[in-house]
Amino acid sequence: MTPHNSARPGAFAKTVLMPGDPLRSKYIAENFLTDPVLVNNVRGVQGYTGKWKDVPVSVMASGMGMPSIGIYSWELYASYGVENIIRVGSAGALQDNINVMDLVFAQGASTNSGYVHQFNFPGDFAPIASYHLMQEGIRSAKERGVKFHVGNVYSSDNFYHPKSYDGNRALRRMGIQAIEMEAAALYTTAAYFGKRALCICTISDHLFKEEELSPEERQTGFNEMIEVALDTAAKMG
Numbered sequence: 001m002t003p004h005n006s007a008r009p010g011a012f013a014k015t016v017l018m019p020g021d022p023l024r025s026k027y028i029a030e031n032f033l034t035d036p037v038l039v040n041n042v043r044g045v046q047g048y049t050g051k052w053k054d055v056p057v058s059v060m061a062s063g064m065g066m067p068s069i070g071i072y073s074w075e076l077y078a079s080y081g082v083e084n085i086i087r088v089g090s091a092g093a094l095q096d097n098i099n100v101m102d103l104v105f106a107q108g109a110s111t112n113s114g115y116v117h118q119f120n121f122p123g124d125f126a127p128i129a130s131y132h133l134m135q136e137g138i139r140s141a142k143e144r145g146v147k148f149h150v151g152n153v154y155s156s157d158n159f160y161h162p163k164s165y166d167g168n169r170a171l172r173r174m175g176i177q178a179i180e181m182e183a184a185a186l187y188t189t190a191a192y193f194g195k196r197a198l199c200i201c202t203i204s205d206h207l208f209k210e211e212e213l214s215p216e217e218r219q220t221g222f223n224e225m226i227e228v229a230l231d232t233a234a235k236m237g
């Protein structure tokens with residue numbers, strides 16, 4: 001038990017998928033996992049454990065933003081023996097060669113968040129994905145023939161900006177693939193505990209091109225990412 005998790009010890013599998021949205025956690029559990037059991041529903045975050053390809057896997061929402069994923073990932077690593085967290089999120093693309101519905105593997109996560117400054121680290125810590133998880137994730141995406149990109153994302157504390165904000169141009173110039181709001185905190189927390197983390201995002205919108213997804217396309221793109229993430233979890237055993 002933790003302040004935000006009422007699951008009993010051992011209730012979570014070694015690998016946890018984390019969408020931001022609790023309804024997506026429930027959707028993944030009910031539509032993909034075999035024999036899902038609800039293990040935590042404090043604040044409605046919908047944590048389940050079931051099986052994929054006979055391997056135990058859990059899914060639980062992170063909520064939106066770095067303070068939120070910071071809390072849930074900290075407790076899963078520190079109190080529940082979780083070894084691998086795979087964030088399955090959405091992101092806004094910055095580069096011309098990226099289209100909506102593509103996957104982005106966040107190899108690194110640059111950020112404007114203060115979260116990463118709370119670890120007594122001298123200088124700037126560079127939050128990165130677990131190489132092992134990313135390697136298995138990329139192998140899974142190739143096996144399923146899903147289009148993907150690998151690179152730096154930007155984990156932002158801000159979804160909305162004043163009109164005068166011009167930061168996206170600098171991000172694009174520095175090769176940032178996409179903007180999301182959680183990876184840097186997840187990667188930093190994993191590093192602190194010596195555990196593994198990976199953020200995979202489907203591109204839901206493009207910040208420099210007029211591209212939009214229909215609700216059906218959004219669901220198809222999401223399902224592809226979930227299958228890739230679950231295959232990755234199965235490969236981790």
Ligand code: HPA
Nearest residue numbers: 090091092179180181204
């Ligand atoms: N910014 C931050 N997070 C996002 C975005 C965005 O433009 N699109 C999808 N998630």
